[in-house]
Amino acid sequence: MGVASGKPEAVVECWSVRVRGRVQGVGYRDSCARQAERLHVNGWVRNRLDGSVEALLQGPPERLAQLVEWLHRGPPAARVDEVSVTPLAPPFPAVVGFERRPTA
Secondary structure, eight states, X not given: OOXXXXXXXXXXXXXXXXXXXXXXXXXXXXXXXXXXXHHTOEEEEEEOTTSOEEEEEEEOHHHHHHHHHHHTTOSTTOEXXXXXXXXXXXXXXXXXXXXXXXXX
């Protein structure tokens, strides 16, 4: 139960996501960060040396699913070929906010 409100606490999940296609050099990370902030999803996004984009998403599963739906499209210049999602088992560290990380 929630602390003071008596309402159930929101379920928080953590998903690791990898996106492949033409997703670098097209504003994908910035657009992803804006979508995550709009949906109140926490986590991070970064380019990978193999040309993919990697993200860690944390929040209620409904919001994560909405963001993953957007990840399948991306910004207008992107071409998404594949999106793989791996739910992470708790316990996982709490993430606050959403950031764009350097390429790894």
